Amino acid sequence: MDDNTRPHRANIVDECLQSEDITRMDWPAYSPDLNPIEHVWDLLGRRNATRQPPHTCLPELWRVLLDEWCNIP
Numbered sequence: 001m002d003d004n005t006r007p008h009r010a011n012i013v014d015e016c017l018q019s020e021d022i023t024r025m026d027w028p029a030y031s032p033d034l035n036p037i038e039h040v041w042d043l044l045g046r047r048n049a050t051r052q053p054p055h056t057c058l059p060e061l062w063r064v065l066l067d068e069w070c071n072i073p
Contacts, residue, residue, distance in 0.1 A: 044068055 007013070017024065047068045048061075055061045 040072065043072065047071075 044065055048064060051064060055064055
């Protein structure tokens with residue numbers, strides 16, 4: 001899936017696609033309606049950002065994300 005991000009548009013990628021005769025499909029640069037998981041990542045990020053006090057280590061972040069994941073309606 002090519003969403004027009006810089007790594008997908010690098011010259012080496014273009015050359016590889018051309019050499020394999022692969023045609024790109026038109027794809028909007030940011031299309032959450034075509035990729036629903038983007039809504040989930042956004043929700044988790046927003047909920048994580050409002051946590052007080054903020055987490056201080058990776059295991060705590062993992063616990064917070066799992067808690068928030070379980071609270072998604």
